[in-house]
Amino acid sequence: MLAIIGGTGLTQLDNLNINRRLIVRTPYGEPSQPLIFGEISGREVIFLARHGNGHTIPPHEVNYRANIAALHLQGVTEIAAIATVGGIHPDLSAGKIVIPHQIIDYTYGRKTTFHDGISNPVKHIDFTEPYCQTLREKWKNAAIAVGEEVVDHGVYAATQGPRLETAAEINRLERDGATVVGMTGMPEAALARELGISYATICPVANYAAGRGDNLHEIKYEEVISNLNLTMVRVRNIIAQLVKQNGHH
Structure with missing residues (x-):
């Protein structure tokens, strides 16, 4: 079973024929919203908006453990995640779509593991390659099939938020x-790995990061949203193709 986790700009899937919604309770609390079961291109998928229905949950308050555990309880074996980003590399301007292959985690104070020694014994998972290569290939092939150009590699810096970064912080991330x-x-990718779920993310670039491109002194939120809305139309096409190509029913 494939699940789609939608981020900023993707709180719903227009092309999803919804069959039912399910409130799931987990040992870690409730997920961001009831799970939405539906079909795209005749294939069943589960959709979950990471920030909740009305985009009310900030990044550092998302109950990542409950989200991943809830999907796992429903038999999800693959998670295709969408995560909006700022471009640090000069080539990654607004409108680009990136399929990252690596992560650097700068978050803090988040519940980052199921293996906390309380509910589960301590366990150290291998995280050398944080994303599932097979699922990354599926994202890439789906993009090619619908004629969308994607950057098929990238290093995702996960910051705490909800504020955007300073120009000096972005310089540090680049270094x-x-x-x-x-x-x-993060910790979304690591939690999926702990439960043996294939996980890969696709990242629409909404804007240049702080101190880059036109954002030398300020990032204008209105511009970010309008850029994102345009890019999300393309991302939805890729998602529809990914589901269609995917062998799981």
């Missing part, structure tokens, strides 16, 4: 090797 910056990539 560390990051090419895009977002606030929700």
